Amino acid sequence: MSPKNSTAVKKISFVSGRAVPVKGNDLDTDRIIPARYLKCVTFDKLGDYLFYDVRFNENGLKKEHALNEKKYEGASIMIVNRNFGCGSSREHAPQSLLRYGIKALIGESFAEIFSDNCTALGLPLVTGNKEDIENLMNFVEDDPVSEIKIDLEKLEVVYGDFSISIKQPEQTRHALIEGSWDSTSELLSSLDQIRLVRSKLPYLNQFKP
Amino acid sequence: MGKTLLDKVWELHRVRTLPNGKDQIFIGLHLIHEVTSPQAFQMIREEKLKILFPQNTFATVDHIVPTDDQSRPLKDPLAEEMLAALENNTKESGIKFFDFKSLKQGIVHVIGPELGITQPGMTIACGDSHTSTHGAFGSLAFGIGTTQIKDLLATQTLALSKPKIRKIIVTGKLDKGVYAKDLILAIIQKLGVNGGIGFCYEYAGEVIENLNMEERMSICNMTIEGGARMGYINPDTTTFNYLFGKEFAPQGEEFEKARVWWGSMASEPNAKYDDVVEIAGSKIEPMVTWGINPGQAIGISKTLPDPKSLPSNDRETAKEAYLHMGFEPGKPIKGIPINVAFIGSCTNSRISDLREAAKIVKGKKVAPGVKALVVPGSQQVQKAAEKEGLDKIFLEAGFQWRQAGCSMCLAMNPDKLKGNELCASSSNRNFKGRQGSASGRTILMSPAMAAAAAIKGSLSDVREFL
Numbered sequence: 260m261s262p263k264n265s266t267a268v269k270k271i272s273f274v275s276g277r278a279v280p281v282k283g284n285d286l287d288t289d290r291i292i293p294a295r296y297l298k299c300v301t302f303d304k305l306g307d308y309l310f311y312d313v314r315f316n317e318n319g320l321k322k323e324h325a326l327n328e329k330k331y332e333g334a335s336i337m338i339v340n341r342n343f344g345c346g347s348s349r350e351h352a353p354q355s356l357l358r359y360g361i362k363a364l365i366g367e368s369f370a371e372i373f374s375d376n377c378t379a380l381g382l383p384l385v386t387g388n389k390e391d392i393e394n395l396m397n398f399v400e401d402d403p404v405s406e407i408k409i410d411l412e413k414l415e416v417v418y419g420d421f422s423i424s425i426k427q428p429e430q431t432r433h434a435l436i437e438g439s440w441d442s443t444s445e446l447l448s449s450l451d452q453i454r455l456v457r458s459k460l461p462y463l464n465q466f467k468p
Numbered sequence: 469m470g471k472t473l474l475d476k477v478w479e480l481h482r483v484r485t486l487p488n489g490k491d492q493i494f495i496g497l498h499l500i501h502e503v504t505s506p507q508a509f510q511m512i513r514e515e516k517l518k519i520l521f522p523q524n525t526f527a528t529v530d531h532i533v534p535t536d537d538q539s540r541p542l543k544d545p546l547a548e549e550m551l552a553a554l555e556n557n558t559k560e561s562g563i564k565f566f567d568f569k570s571l572k573q574g575i576v577h578v579i580g581p582e583l584g585i586t587q588p589g590m591t592i593a594c595g596d597s598h599t600s601t602h603g604a605f606g607s608l609a610f611g612i613g614t615t616q617i618k619d620l621l622a623t624q625t626l627a628l629s630k631p632k633i634r635k636i637i638v639t640g641k642l643d644k645g646v647y648a649k650d651l652i653l654a655i656i657q658k659l660g661v662n663g664g665i666g667f668c669y670e671y672a673g674e675v676i677e678n679l680n681m682e683e684r685m686s687i688c689n690m691t692i693e694g695g696a697r698m699g700y701i702n703p704d705t706t707t708f709n710y711l712f713g714k715e716f717a718p719q720g721e722e723f724e725k726a727r728v729w730w731g732s733m734a735s736e737p738n739a740k741y742d743d744v745v746e747i748a749g750s751k752i753e754p755m756v757t758w759g760i761n762p763g764q765a766i767g768i769s770k771t772l773p774d775p776k777s778l779p780s781n782d783r784e785t786a787k788e789a790y791l792h793m794g795f796e797p798g799k800p801i802k803g804i805p806i807n808v809a810f811i812g813s814c815t816n817s818r819i820s821d822l823r824e825a826a827k828i829v830k831g832k833k834v835a836p837g838v839k840a841l842v843v844p845g846s847q848q849v850q851k852a853a854e855k856e857g858l859d860k861i862f863l864e865a866g867f868q869w870r871q872a873g874c875s876m877c878l879a880m881n882p883d884k885l886k887g888n889e890l891c892a893s894s895s896n897r898n899f900k901g902r903q904g905s906a907s908g909r910t911i912l913m914s915p916a917m918a919a920a921a922a923i924k925g926s927l928s929d930v931r932e933f934l
Contacts, residue, residue: 285661285761285785289899293906294878297531299546300506300553312906341781342662345695345761346899348597348611349504371665371697372597376613430488430629439488442615443517446492446623452483453520453625456494460480462587463496463524466718466725 270438271381274363275408276335278418279325280396281310286339287346288373292355305351306358330403338396339366341389344373353377363409365416365425367392378431381440385409385425387416395423411436470736473702474633474668477608477733481591483625490627496590497607498525498620500563501576502532503880504595506553508617509561517622519561524624526585527558527565530575531880535843535870538568547881561621574846574872577601577814581685582848584714588703588730593620598814598896600691604684605711606703606733608668611692631668631697632742638675640749645931647824648683649690649816649894649914651675653755653765655747656694661763664696667742670735671701675749681710682818689815690896693762702734754930757898757912758801759789764898765912768929772797792900793909794888802927806892808885809834809922810903811915812843812870813877813895821894821915822853826861828919828933834866835925841868841883843875867922879904892921 296308314324321327337356343366344352353376356364363383377384387395398418399407408417409425411432416423434440457463471479483492505527512519519525532547542548558565566572566579573579577598580586588606593599595617602609616626636655642648656663669691671684679687684701691699708727711717718726753767764786766773774797775786790797795804811817811825822844834840842862844850850872853859859869876883877895884904885891891903891910894917898910911927920930 283784283788284781287761287899289878289897289902293901294880295904297503297880300549301510302507312901317906345661346597346897348595348599348613348692350507350595350613350615353613371695372611372613372692376615379613379615430490434488437488442627443515443619443622445486446619446625446627449484449492450623453492453494453623456481456483457521457624460494460496461729462590462726466722466729468725 269381269441271383271435272411273409274336274383275406276362277331277333277404278336278338278399278407279331279334280338280399281325282340282396284341285345286343288344288349288352289346291344291352297349297351302351302354302358305355306360309355309359334403335360335362336407336409337361337364338392338399339364340392341367343369345370348372348376350376350380353380353382357382365392365395365409374431378434378440379442381435383409383411383427383435385411385416385427387423387425391423469740470738472633472670472735472739472741473606473700473733474608474670477589477591478630480589486627488627490629492625493591493628494625495593495620496524497585497592498624499576499580499592499594499599500525500527500617501594501596502529502550502554504614505557505617506550507614508621509553509557511615511618512621519563519621521624522562525563525621526580527554527563528573528576528579529554529567531874531878533873534882535873535875538871544882571847574849575814575817575874577685577689578818578845578849581605581681582714582846584711584717587711587717588707589733593626597692598689600697600699601685601689601814603688603691603698603700604681605707606700606730608698608700610698632666633670634664634667634696634743634745635670635672635741636745636747637673638671638747638749639673640675642675642749642752645754645916645934646752647914647916648679648686650752650755651749652687652690653757653762653912654752656690656763657755657765658747659694659745661693661761662695664691664694667696669694669696669699670741671699676701677704680820681706682820685818686815690762693896703730704734754914754917756801756917756927758793758795759786760792760898760900761785762896762898762912764789766801768802768917768927771800774798802929805890805926806838806911806921807889808891809838809840809918810843810876810891810893810895811841811918812845812875814845814874815896816894816915817843817845817849819849819852822849822858823856825915825919826858828916828930829865829867829923830861832865832923834922838922838925840866840922841870841876843870844872846872865923876903878902892918892927894918
């Protein structure tokens with residue numbers, strides 16, 4: 260087994276930028292990135308197709324959508340509602356967001372597989388209660404150039420004169436802050452124990468007692 | 469306090485607890501396909517890693533395959549690129565690839581079980597959310613993302629949090645014309661599409677015990693649509709009988725040893741669960757979805773629900789659904805005309821599904837103007853179906869008989885809806901745009917119900933055909 264090339268550990272504890280509100284509950288992975296764009300051997304172009312069918316009609320003309328509005332150009336923080344990212348386990352949805360330029364999401368809740376995929380890519384997701392999210396969306400609509408600041412250490416989002424408390428699963432928060440969200444090297448460090456567990460699995464060892 | 473199958477399998481595969489609190493879990497079986505693996509192999513190459521246990525990894529091609537013309541190069545250059553990448557990657561790393569030439573190619577969640585690769589007591593992962601299907605054998609099986617595929621290839625382990633467990637006990641008996649698909653749609657409707665988040669489901673009770681393996685797979689397949697990443701059914705004689713003689717299952721003396729061990733993995737009678745739900749099997753009727761997520765479902769005899777009658781959290785999505793589907797609350801769902809009927813997908817494309825659908829269409833004709841297709845789940849299912857003459861029954865009725873692949877379930881291949889076509893489908897997701905057209909509309913149901921809809925040309929009650 261050749262050793263892994265070491266890469267710089269990237270610690271993430273603070274994200275700030277302009278925001279864009281994308282309203283609606285249960286926004287699923289097929290909407291975030293339509294299935295026909297999953298046919299790619301690398302992830303490079305996925306950012307171009309973020310929410311494609313919701314933003315463009317069959318002729319490629321723009322529909323009404325926050326991501327098409329000039330005032331939100333350059334936004335790197337997306338604000339969403341409930342159960343965002345439900346549906347597929349495919350990583351293309353978080354990849355599409357990342358490559359579009361989104362650096363973090365603030366929402367009411369996120370689907371589980373989607374959350375895991377985002378963490379694995381170093382894309383922080385934080386949750387707030389319904390009222391706070393609504394207020395934040397309204398603020399951003401009125402003042403789209405304002406900086407929104409997400410502090411993972413204090414678990415708070417600061418915008419304008421306001422500050423709201425946010426939540427994030429402790430493991431996820433720790434992984435982002437410490438830089439251990441990059442999972443492979445962590446897992447590889449226990450190779451002996453991996454082999455030991457394998458040697459005791461009956462179905463991989465002719466069911467010997 | 470006794471242990472659940474979840475407890476036993478989790479403990480057996482736990483390598484250690486990681487600093488972040490998650491467990492490092494050994495994955496006994498890794499299944500890969502052409503959509504989610506190429507980028508993982510690319511990352512492996514870029515980071516100069518090696519595949520740790522290629523012998524515990526199996527590959528197939530399913531999502532992008534055309535179901536009519538599978539000659540190479542595939543007509544879609546992107547699809548050809550993905551297939552070629554998979555061929556190259558599996559060849560380079562010594563991973564077994566069930567390609568077209570092997571005659572064992574098919575949808576990943578169909579071929580694992582039919583080859584005897586999926587077995588009780590395993591941990592099974594694949595870059596596809598319907599990996600939950602394999603839980604039907606009493607295994608912990610779940611979908612993962614591409615970076616996790618990379619972790620899995622390089623370390624044969626994943627960092628996971630142990631879910632809570634909900635036991636779903638289905639009592640009584642399913643009525644005639646009510647199938648496993650209707651049961652899982654009813655369960656998701658009752659518990660909600662978010663109900664299972666953070667949970668593993670254990671399906672139990674008389675109805676579950678009386679299901680055959682293919683029916684159990686349909687149930688476990690749609691577990692993820694209820695929010696739970698994994699769901700299983702305890703292994704029993706039905707499981708062992710299915711596995712006996714399968715190509716990759718233990719043979720001879722080893723089978724007997726395996727059977728004993730498999731049985732020992734079942735949940736103990738005094739095991740504790742975080743939640744228990746009971747469902748009355750005999751109260752379920754043939755189900756159809758009416759909206760844009762699998763939880764928006766009703767019995768075929770019912771009327772479309774008034775959004776005001778739904779829980780407040782679900783009202784917005786209901787209104788959005790009505791807008792997309794073009795339906796009216798208060799109207800009966802039965803009788804709505806369809807344009808397309810699709811029988812296939814990892815949920816319902818196995819031999820028993822095709823047999824049930826064939827019973828419905830035998831001697832009848834697809835309604836004028838309806839496009840109907842049947843897509844067997846694998847080359848082996850296709851062969852078995854043709855041996856029984858099922859293909860002739862479908863063709864005589866006016867169905868198209870296709871080759872194995874994911875097909876119209878998610879339209880990453882040429883099988884797509886056009887415009888706002890309404891499709892009666894035996895698949896697992898009715899999200900907007902799922903079947904290839906942004907305005908296309910999907911109605912989920914059992915394969916028998918899809919067959920009935922094809923004949924009538926509208927949503928029908930399959931019980932009238934039996």
